[in-house]
Amino acid sequence: MHNHGFTIAASKSFSLIHSISRLSDLIKFPRIAFSSLRQAHAQASSEAISPPEGGCSLAEVPLRGTPTAHSRFFCEAPKPIKRRCVISQALWRLVPVEHLDYFDPCTRPTLALSVVLDTLYRLKKHTDISSSTASLPNFVLIFADDLGFGDLGSYGHPSSITPNLDKLASNGLRFTDFYSSSPVCSPSRAALLTGRYQTRSGIYPSVFSPGSKGGLPLNETTIAEVLKPRGYVTAIVGKWHLGVGPDRMYLPTNQGFDHYLGVPYSHDQGPCQNLTCFPPDIKCFGVCHQDLVTVPLMANDTIKQQPVSFLDLEKTYNDFATQFISTSIRRKQPFFLYFPSHHMHQPQFAGQGAAGKALRGPFGDALLELDSTVGNLVQTLEDLGVSKNTLVFFTSDNGPSLLRMTRGGNAGLLKCGKGTTFEGGMRVPAIAYWPGAIRPGVTHELASTLDLLPTIAGLAGAKLPRVQLDGFDMSDILFRHGPSKREAMFYYPMFLNETYGLFAVRLGKYKAHYYTQGSSLSDTTPDQACHRTAPLEPHDPPLLFDLEADPSENYNLATPEHPELEAVLQQIQRVKAEFEEGMVFGEAQIAKGTDPTLEPCCTPQCTPKPACCTCG
Numbered sequence: 001m002h003n004h005g006f007t008i009a010a011s012k013s014f015s016l017i018h019s020i021s022r023l024s025d026l027i028k029f030p031r032i033a034f035s036s037l038r039q040a041h042a043q044a045s046s047e048a049i050s051p052p053e054g055g056c057s058l059a060e061v062p063l064r065g066t067p068t069a070h071s072r073f074f075c076e077a078p079k080p081i082k083r084r085c086v087i088s089q090a091l092w093r094l095v096p097v098e099h100l101d102y103f104d105p106c107t108r109p110t111l112a113l114s115v116v117l118d119t120l121y122r123l124k125k126h127t128d129i130s131s132s133t134a135s136l137p138n139f140v141l142i143f144a145d146d147l148g149f150g151d152l153g154s155y156g157h158p159s160s161i162t163p164n165l166d167k168l169a170s171n172g173l174r175f176t177d178f179y180s181s182s183p184v185c186s187p188s189r190a191a192l193l194t195g196r197y198q199t200r201s202g203i204y205p206s207v208f209s210p211g212s213k214g215g216l217p218l219n220e221t222t223i224a225e226v227l228k229p230r231g232y233v234t235a236i237v238g239k240w241h242l243g244v245g246p247d248r249m250y251l252p253t254n255q256g257f258d259h260y261l262g263v264p265y266s267h268d269q270g271p272c273q274n275l276t277c278f279p280p281d282i283k284c285f286g287v288c289h290q291d292l293v294t295v296p297l298m299a300n301d302t303i304k305q306q307p308v309s310f311l312d313l314e315k316t317y318n319d320f321a322t323q324f325i326s327t328s329i330r331r332k333q334p335f336f337l338y339f340p341s342h343h344m345h346q347p348q349f350a351g352q353g354a355a356g357k358a359l360r361g362p363f364g365d366a367l368l369e370l371d372s373t374v375g376n377l378v379q380t381l382e383d384l385g386v387s388k389n390t391l392v393f394f395t396s397d398n399g400p401s402l403l404r405m406t407r408g409g410n411a412g413l414l415k416c417g418k419g420t421t422f423e424g425g426m427r428v429p430a431i432a433y434w435p436g437a438i439r440p441g442v443t444h445e446l447a448s449t450l451d452l453l454p455t456i457a458g459l460a461g462a463k464l465p466r467v468q469l470d471g472f473d474m475s476d477i478l479f480r481h482g483p484s485k486r487e488a489m490f491y492y493p494m495f496l497n498e499t500y501g502l503f504a505v506r507l508g509k510y511k512a513h514y515y516t517q518g519s520s521l522s523d524t525t526p527d528q529a530c531h532r533t534a535p536l537e538p539h540d541p542p543l544l545f546d547l548e549a550d551p552s553e554n555y556n557l558a559t560p561e562h563p564e565l566e567a568v569l570q571q572i573q574r575v576k577a578e579f580e581e582g583m584v585f586g587e588a589q590i591a592k593g594t595d596p597t598l599e600p601c602c603t604p605q606c607t608p609k610p611a612c613c614t615c616g
C-alpha cells in the first residue's frame, strides 16, 4: 500500500465522482446496469488476472440466489493489504474497468456509498414490482345479451328497474353512439374479444350451434391472450358462443382464459319447455330449439350440470365472479373478468331475488337480475378495495330481440332491432366506470366493442397482436372526454357473405344504407321494414340519414332536394371502398356445419340421444 498510496487515493476520488455522476442512470435502468456489469466484470477478469501489488482482485460472489441488481460482490485484496470487504454490485458497476486494478473497495467512503446504492436498489426494485403488477388496472367487462338501446332507465326506459346500472351511468361515462360489430351474438363476441371485424376471423354467417364444427380460430388473439404476458389472471363467466368443436377445442380455456364457468352458447339452444325459468316452478316461455341436447353448465371443459338450473344460475355466476376477484386480489395478481351474461336473451329467467319484483313482466325481472349482478360486481370491487384500480365496462352484444312482443327488449327511438343493420340492431348502451379515473358524464363520440381490445391493451401496457385490427384506443374519450379516433362504423348483416359485403356505413353523423333487409328477430315491432318479410333490397343511390338530426332513420336525405349531400355520399363511398379493399375474409367457420356428436353431453355413452344427456 505504501508505494501505491497516491494511485489508490486518486483512483478512489475518481471512482466516487464517477459513481455519483452515473448514479441517476443506474437507478433508472437497473436491468441494463446489471447486464453492463456482467460485461464489465468479464472484461475486467480477463484483463486483470494479476493485479499489481496492493491492488484488489474482485471475485463475483452473489450472496444469495440468482444474481440480481443488488447482489453483492466479494472483494479479496491480496497481500500486503489483507483486507476483505463486501461492496454492492451497483458500486462495482460504477468503477471504470481501467481503474479496477487500483480500486480499493474497503475505504470508508466506498463502503458508505455501497450501502447507499444498495438501499436505493432495494427501494427501486420494490417500486418496480409494485408498479409492474399491483398497480396494473383490473378489467371487468360485462356483456349483456340482446339488451336494447332503450332498455335501461338511464337510457330513457320509463319502467325498467335498473338502479345499479343507472348509478354506474351517472358515476361513469355513458355512451350515446356506441356500436356492436354485428346484429347477432357470435360475430359480435368474436369482434369484441379480438378487436377485429368478424369477417376476418370467419365468424359468419349467423351464429354457432351446439354441434358446430367450427369456432373462433385458435390463432386469433383475444383480450385475455393480450393480457396474459402482463401477468393477468383471466376468467370468463357466462355465455361464450364462439364454438365448442371437436374435443371441445374452441372453449375459452384455449383462448387465453384461465377459468371458465358458463353455458357455452345461447341458453335457448336446447329444448326448454320442461325447464323452470322463474320460481316456484314457472316453465320457460316457448319451446326453444328442439332436437338438441339440453343446455349444459360447464366448468372449464367439463360439464357440471345438464340441463342448467336457471333459478340458481345467476347466483352461481356471482359466487364464481366474487371468488375470482377476491382470489386474484389475495394473490396480488391483476385480473380480467369477462362476464357475458345470458340476460336479456330469450327465454327470460330469474331467481328468487328478482322474480316478480320488476315492472316489465318477465323481461323486467330478468333485467333486474342482470342489474343486481352489476351491483354485486361493483360492490365487490369496492369492498375489496380495488374499485379505484379497475375499469368496469358494460355494453351489449347486439340490439333487442323483437320477435316475442313484450318478452323482448326495446331499441328506444332507434329503428328495428336484432338481426338488422338499422340502428336498433347494432347501437347499444355502453358505460365506462372507473372512480377517480373516469369523470362522470355523457359522450356522443363514435365508439365500438372493437375498440375495447386496443384500449385495454394500452392501459395494461400490453403488446397489440400483430394482425390487422379494426379498433381504436378509446383513452382520449374515457379519461379526457375527448374526441374519438374512430371516424367510421361499418355494418355487416347477420347472414353476411363476400358477395354483398357491407350493408351500411356510418361516417361522422351520416349513415348510408347500401342494402337493407328485415329479420325474423325483429318481427313483432310495428315497423314493417324490420320484419322478415322485408326482402333484401339494394339501394342505389344509398339511403342517407343524418343520425344526429334523425337517429330513428326516418328521413332519407339522398333525394334531389339535397344536392349538397352528394359530396357526403361520395366521401362515404370512398371510405367504404377503401375499407373493403383491405378486408380479407377468413374461412367461414359457421358454414362448416354441424355434427350432433359434438354437442356437449355429460353422459357420452347414453342412449337415446340427445334426451339422455342429463346429470347434476
Ligand SMILES: [Ca+2]
Binding pocket: 145, 146, 184, 185, 345, 397, 398
Ligand atoms: Ca345476442
